[in-house]
Amino acid sequence: xxxxxxxxxxxxxxxxxxxxxxxxxxxxxxxxxxxxxxxxxxxxxxxxxxxxxxxxxxxxxxxxxxxxxxxxxxxxxxxxxxx
Numbered sequence: 001x002x003x004x005x006x007x008x009x010x011x012x013x014x015x016x017x018x019x020x021x022x023x024x025x026x027x028x029x030x031x032x033x034x035x036x037x038x039x040x041x042x043x044x045x046x047x048x049x050x051x052x053x054x055x056x057x058x059x060x061x062x063x064x065x066x067x068x069x070x071x072x073x074x075x076x077x078x079x080x081x082x083x
Contacts, residue, residue: 053065
């Protein structure tokens with residue numbers, strides 16, 4: 001299980017580093033959880049970077065960006081649980 005969390009965290013970081021344009025359907029959430037805690041929570045919720053999630057580390061907070069996902073959809077609900 002630990003390996004899944006590490007792989008998920010690495011894939012999320014890779015997606016976050018890639019340049020992209022923000023669309024109208026993007027949603028941004030903010031949390032003060034550490035990258036490790038956030039990655040572990042997203043892995044437990046079976047959410048991966050390939051699912052259109054980017055995490056930007058802003059020092060004391062993390063910005064989680066959902067691309068092309070409705071706010072009431074399963075990906076948004078999983079992210080909200082991890083905030």
